[in-house]
Amino acid sequence: MSEDSGSLPSKNNFSEWYNEILWRAEIMDVRYPVKGLYVWFPHGFAIRKATYGILRELLDRDHEETLFPLLIPEYEFMKEAEHIKGFEEEVYWVTNGGLSKLDVPLALRPTSETAIYPMYALWVRSHADLPIKLYQIVNTFRYETKHTRPLIRLREITSFKEAHTVHATWEEAKEQVEDAIALYKEFYERLCVPVIMSKRPDWDKFPGADYTIAADAVMPDGRTLQVGTAHHLGDNFAKTFEICYEDENGEQQYAFQTCYGISERCIAALISIHGDDKGLVLPPEIAPVQVVIVPIIMKKMAEEVTQAAKDIEAEMKAAGLRVKIDDRPLRPGAKYYHWEMRGTPLRLEIGPRDLENGVVMAADRFGEKTSIPRENLKEGVRAFMDQFKEQLKSRAVERIRSQIKIVEEPDEIKEAVESGIAIVQWCGCEECAKEIEKRYDVSVLGDEIRSEFIRKSEGKCIICGKPSKQAVVGRSY
Numbered sequence: 001m002s003e004d005s006g007s008l009p010s011k012n013n014f015s016e017w018y019n020e021i022l023w024r025a026e027i028m029d030v031r032y033p034v035k036g037l038y039v040w041f042p043h044g045f046a047i048r049k050a051t052y053g054i055l056r057e058l059l060d061r062d063h064e065e066t067l068f069p070l071l072i073p074e075y076e077f078m079k080e081a082e083h084i085k086g087f088e089e090e091v092y093w094v095t096n097g098g099l100s101k102l103d104v105p106l107a108l109r110p111t112s113e114t115a116i117y118p119m120y121a122l123w124v125r126s127h128a129d130l131p132i133k134l135y136q137i138v139n140t141f142r143y144e145t146k147h148t149r150p151l152i153r154l155r156e157i158t159s160f161k162e163a164h165t166v167h168a169t170w171e172e173a174k175e176q177v178e179d180a181i182a183l184y185k186e187f188y189e190r191l192c193v194p195v196i197m198s199k200r201p202d203w204d205k206f207p208g209a210d211y212t213i214a215a216d217a218v219m220p221d222g223r224t225l226q227v228g229t230a231h232h233l234g235d236n237f238a239k240t241f242e243i244c245y246e247d248e249n250g251e252q253q254y255a256f257q258t259c260y261g262i263s264e265r266c267i268a269a270l271i272s273i274h275g276d277d278k279g280l281v282l283p284p285e286i287a288p289v290q291v292v293i294v295p296i297i298m299k300k301m302a303e304e305v306t307q308a309a310k311d312i313e314a315e316m317k318a319a320g321l322r323v324k325i326d327d328r329p330l331r332p333g334a335k336y337y338h339w340e341m342r343g344t345p346l347r348l349e350i351g352p353r354d355l356e357n358g359v360v361m362a363a364d365r366f367g368e369k370t371s372i373p374r375e376n377l378k379e380g381v382r383a384f385m386d387q388f389k390e391q392l393k394s395r396a397v398e399r400i401r402s403q404i405k406i407v408e409e410p411d412e413i414k415e416a417v418e419s420g421i422a423i424v425q426w427c428g429c430e431e432c433a434k435e436i437e438k439r440y441d442v443s444v445l446g447d448e449i450r451s452e453f454i455r456k457s458e459g460k461c462i463i464c465g466k467p468s469k470q471a472v473v474g475r476s477y
């Protein structure tokens with residue numbers, strides 16, 4: 001679909017680079033005539049498919065996947081006061097069916113608590129029915145008034161994974177939130193995307209929740225992107241939707257719940273953090289094409305080279321790799337450019353000389369080259385691919401370490417958040433947080449930080465001097 005020439009804007013101009021790469025690497029087409037709604041190109045969709053394949057693999061260990069309706073009757077949606085307050089400005093309503101007015105307006109789910117929990121109330125009878133651990137991957141709708149952006153802030157969230165669990169006790173639900181955070185950590189490790197977990201301040205928690213733990217990635221422009229959240233819902237929704245169970249003594253008890261969500265922001269993060277000025281750089285596990293074979297056709301031995309490429313393709317396929325021969329009538333350089341833009345981790349070149357020497361030239365997406373003896377090509381490719389993934393991971397870790405600043409002096413905050421996040425000492429009270437936000441033009445993103453990149457320390461609040469803990473402050477999407 002997109003033209004295959006001309007260079008990307010430099011990634012230092014992240015916003016332009018990001019918009020251009022969505023087009024040139026054929027991720028999403030932004031020309032759909034409704035603001036905040038975008039179209040997946042097949043290549044982008046293949047990345048989504050592989051990425052959500054990992055997410056399903058992790059969830060399917062101890063969750064079950066299901067599907068609830070999109071439309072929510074107004075009286076259900078309006079039941080949980082906190083929840084409505086948090087979403088009333090973002091909900092789309094369906095008021096007509098064909099030519100007739102609907103007697104009950106229907107909300108397009110912004111998230112599915114009020115679609116699912118009336119059903120949970122029907123399903124949960126006794127403690128033997130617990131725990132319930134279900135998830136769905138659906139589209140949700142939020143009438144976002146802030147700046148919409150493909151993959152980052154959509155009005156139709158096309159890839160909304162939402163898990164909703166029910167437990168007998170507050171403690172069990174707390175354990176489940178911990179499990180959810182561990183699953184998110186593992187998921188982002190598989191994408192080689194470093195994240196920082198922290199507990200959102202009360203004024204930023206999910207509407208209707210007791211508390212929210214969030215995963216934040218740090219984007220190339222230094223702004224954080226919330227790429228996942230896990231909420232402890234207490235028994236707030238259980239009381240609203242009458243989700244009760246009979247305990248061992250025959251008493252009726254309200255259940256305790258959690259919910260946790262990831263959207264296509266996970267793809268925005270992996271594209272942005274790994275990409276470079278030549279295009280996407282994809283972790284092998286989610287690359288639509290993992291190995292591209294470029295035959296170097298000369299007059300000499302043209303037949304043999306073409307056949308050798310076919311044999312290599314068959315061998316790679318048999319080894320379970322997603323492989324493609326690029327035999328288009330183009331110069332090799334034009335082919336290299338095409339696949340680098342699409343983030344293909346590994347390229348194999350085979351020409352007459354390589355045939356004579358019994359080797360295959362391999363080049364990874366970073367331009368690292370090696371020649372692999374033909375007879376152990378499979379092992380060589382695997383090893384080269386693993387080494388590439390390690391390289392990808394260490395580059396991302398190095399990058400985020402450079403974007404985190406442990407701030408001792410408050411006046412270091414402004415500079416620190418120009419390129420990333422600052423870790424400051426905060427007493428935990430709202431007034432001091434509001435003062436930090438006002439004074440340094442930042443957001444207090446959270447405390448109770450969990451991150452291997454940040455050494456724990458306590459101290460005095462930078463505003464009031466009282467005993468404090470570390471908090472993440474920064475600018476966010």
Ligand SMILES: Nc1ncnc2c1ncn2[C@@H]1O[C@H](COS(=O)(=O)NC(=O)[C@@H](N)CS)[C@@H](O)[C@H]1O
Nearest residue numbers: 111152153154162226227228229259260261263
């Ligand atoms: N407009 C949006 N576009 C893209 N992703 C979004 C948008 N709004 C939220 N998200 C992502 O979706 C995740 C879950 O959304 S949420 O509101 O925090 N949580 C929920 O809706 C809960 N019901 C858990 S599923 C967020 O952490 C964020 O990463």
Ligand SMILES: [Zn+2]
Nearest residue numbers: 427432461464
């Ligand atoms: Zn303070």
